[in-house]
Amino acid sequence: MELNRSAGILLHPTSLPGPYGIGDLGDCAYRWVDFLFGTNCSLWQILPLGPTGFGDSPYQCFSAMAGNPYLVSPYMLLKDGLLHSDDLVNLPEFPDHEVDFGKAIPFKLGILDRSFHQFQHSAPKEIKIEFEEFFSDQEEWLSDYALFMAIKEANGGVQWTKWESGLRNRVPSALKTAREKLNIAIQRQVYRQFLFFKQWKELKGYANRKGVTIIGDAPIFVSHDSVDVWVNRDLFFLDESGEPTYVAGVPPDYFSPTGQLWGNPLYNWDNHKRTGYKWWVARLKNVLSLVDIIRLDHFRGFAGYWEILGNAKTAEKGRWVKAPGFNFFKSIQQEIGGLPIIAEDLGVITPDVEYIRDHFDLPGMKILQFAFEGKPSDPFLPHNYRRNCIVYTGTHDNDTAAGWFERVDERAKKFCCNYLNCDGSEIAMDMVRACWGSVAVFSIAPMQDFLGLGNEARMNYPGNPSGNWRWRITTDLEDEQLVEKIRNLNYLFDRENPRKNNSDSKILSN
Secondary structure, X not given: OOOOOEEEEEOOHHHOOOOOOOOOOOHHHHHHHHHHHHOOOOEEEOOOOOOEOHHHOOOOEOOOOOOOHHHOOHHHHHHOOOOOHHHHOOOOOOOOOXXXXXXXXXXXXXXXXXXXXXXXXXXXXXXXXXXXXXXXXXXXXXXXXXXXXXHHHHOOOOOHHHOOHHHHOOXXXXXXXXXXXXXXXXXXXXXXXXXXXXXXXXXXXXXHHOOOEEEEEEOOOOOOOOHHHHHOHHHEOEOOOOOEOEEEXXXXXXXXXXXXXXXXXXXXXXXXXXXXXXXXXXXXXXHHOOOOEEEEOOHHHHOEEEEEEOOOOOOOOOEEEEOOOHHHHHHHHHHHOOOOEEEOOOOOOOHHHHHHHHHOOOOEEEEHHHXXXXXXXXXXXXXXXXXXXXXXXXXXXXXXHHHHHHHOOHHHHHHHHHHHOOOOOOHHHHHHHHHHOOOOOEEEEEHHHHOOOOHHHOOOOOOOOOOOOOEOOOOOOOOHHHHHHHHHHHHHOOOOOOOOOXXXXXXXXX
């Protein structure tokens, strides 16, 4: 994959500002794209866009193909004639600085239900036609997804292994009865997906026209409580009742002394291979219809993965098992016609992982926060980078740069300040500057680091099942001083958006 020297910002849409309790795909998202364009950034990195379940994690979704309906913008619904202005009066009081999922989700679903009612009774003809075309284009996965969600809703949200046996085991007569009985609920689920895909693709088109490339995220594993596992039981290691016999995770590492027990069912790679990786091909094509480049999470797991017994309580005990690796990526490359993929190659990386990454010319990742626990030979220090890599100050799984600096030991602080030639008073921007000045082809930082925010703005604590994914930006996106600060970095380190008029760039005086 040929990449040009660029820079960008990591910010998930849920973190955008706005009056509806959670960031969405409305006017604030367009202002965000304008902000990126104004700063001369050409990269916007996001987290997975799927429909979130327990714990509100974008890495535990009900589908690997569907979109998150909580991101649908009420403002855009009103603009498209799919909502009445009366539906947006007397809004609940939502916090500005974080997502209160307990308040935001029922409000959003209520708005979507009212929009569905209006769609059924008074939607413009062209919208109806667009809806029918969407269902026809996406029916292969959408039909099963809508049924899955309708059954789940009718059963109080319990996971599919707790459904009655006919539905759990997908007996044709039981599915036929459910489709007839739950027809309206199924149509409502299809409608929510129609809205998400419509709004997201309009936003993506706007971003691309501004020269902004969107980097998406595809988790290697899927949630057990998902339509993917319910429909494709032969592609996973499950027992007769549908429960996983082996689950995913990682052994003890930098993030957790007991490892991370993710709990996702592991793939039966032999069965995937027999189908020519059909499910994976469809999944990645779907993701690439929504984003321009995929960050493939836990890339190491395609060469070998940590296998944990399904009833284990921690990830400490397990074993490494070989995965298809090279054969998988060769097949995907042939089917897709290329590999616009960033390899998330963090953690314990073995020679076979490096071979696959380098053979397919995939850029790996560097995290600057990891660089100061070792010696000058540490591979995460900028002077040790190669060009074909993506450098981050930190990701959604890390503390903010300021939060990290506050908690590390004195030795790491001293090494960091010595290396960056700083006193630590503006450590976040000093780290951003080091990333931008490196040879790495892409340089990306979370928005929190441009704002110098501390631990209170952290997005995720790996291993914690709740309380994550809540942070929202409260800064004015038209703050010219902030825009100039980022634009200056992009100019100085030759990372400017090629669509932006270079004459706009200028060096700020100190």
